[in-house]
Amino acid sequence: MQAARGASLSPGDDHGATTRTYVRLFAVVTVLVFVLDQVTKVIAVEKLQGRESIELIPGVLSLTFLRNPGAALSAGAGFTLLLSLVAIAVCVGVIRAATRLRDKGWAIGLGLLLAGALGNLMDRIFREPSPLKGHVVDFIDYGVFVGNVADIALTFAAVIIVWRAWRGVGLDGTREEKAPGKKKS
DSSP states (O other), rough: OOOOOTSSSSSTOOOOOOOOHHHHHHHHHHHHHHHHHHHHHHHHHHHHSSSOOOOEEEETTTEEHHHHHHSSSTTGGHHHHHHHHHHHHHHHHHHHHHHOOOOOOHHHHHHHHHHHHHHHHHHHSSSSSSTTTOEEEEEEEOOEEEEOOHHEEEEEEHHHHHHHHHHHHHTOBBBOOOOOTTOOO
């Protein structure tokens, strides 16, 4: 069967883009966000540690330095080693999944997921008190909780991944067919 000129025979193919194109996008997002996370943490340690909070938007946003031994909102503080091992497994799984990418949304979402997981994992591996039990540097204070760039990346990753899955788009860009009688979104 032949497609119209310029059209692709492959489902999920985006105007001739290859898996390599999406893996490259995934890698660029991962590296940029990871570097941003690490640089901001170095600055936070240097400029904020031992200081009072710096209010940026009164009652909404400030810079407050803290070291978080747990996960979100310091939950699981006694399970830092387990959190580190889970983060390693997530990173391996995301990298393996990235080899099948043929969708821009998934490439960005998985890139953000890997950057966020790696960013906080680096803290757990290399920061005090010990390898795989290190405390994560948090400094962006939203009033309810304090996080970092890696946490922001993880949040956006979750939104993008849920959105793509809800829309029925696979990693390879193929769309899930809706059951008869159901509306297409």
